[in-house]
Amino acid sequence: MEFVNSIFQTLLTSVIQxxxxxxxxxxxxxxxxxxxxLTRTYWSRxxxxxxxxxxxxxxxxxxxxxxAIMCLLFRHKIVATQFFPTDTSQGALGYVQHQYNxxxxxxxxxxxxxxxxxxxxxxxxxxxxxxx
Numbered sequence: 001m002e003f004v005n006s007i008f009q010t011l012l013t014s015v016i017q018x019x020x021x022x023x024x025x026x027x028x029x030x031x032x033x034x035x036x037x038l039t040r041t042y043w044s045r046x047x048x049x050x051x052x053x054x055x056x057x058x059x060x061x062x063x064x065x066x067x068a069i070m071c072l073l074f075r076h077k078i079v080a081t082q083f084f085p086t087d088t089s090q091g092a093l094g095y096v097q098h099q100y101n102x103x104x105x106x107x108x109x110x111x112x113x114x115x116x117x118x119x120x121x122x123x124x125x126x127x128x129x130x131x132x
Contacts, residue, residue: 056085059122060094066121067096067114074110076100 044052061083071078076098085093098114100107 053085056093060085062121062125063118064094064096066117066119068117069121070110070114070117071096071098074100074107074113075104076107076110076114 040052043055047054064081064083068078068081077100078096078098080095080097082092082094096114100110102108
């Protein structure tokens, strides 16, 4: 009985730790999404749609370049790209469309890094502005 109790306690502790970690990540994601929406609203009110697009001309190429570089590193075939917002009526400011071999574990793992590519490219773009 003590063995079953210790197994149960271990599983319970593992589940609590897992939900704590995932829960924090999910909560942070919701907070960031809310702040992004709030920022977009205030920016549009202050500067209008053209003011919002002015920042998009700076940020979108850096963002999409992050996706594109990771596509190349993980040997994905880039089918189409748009680095500068031209038609914003569809809601997309830019994109990188790619194809990959679904049987390749390396290329499937690459999908994760393609997803976080903009974080890396954004930080890389900001670092020179921080040095004084």
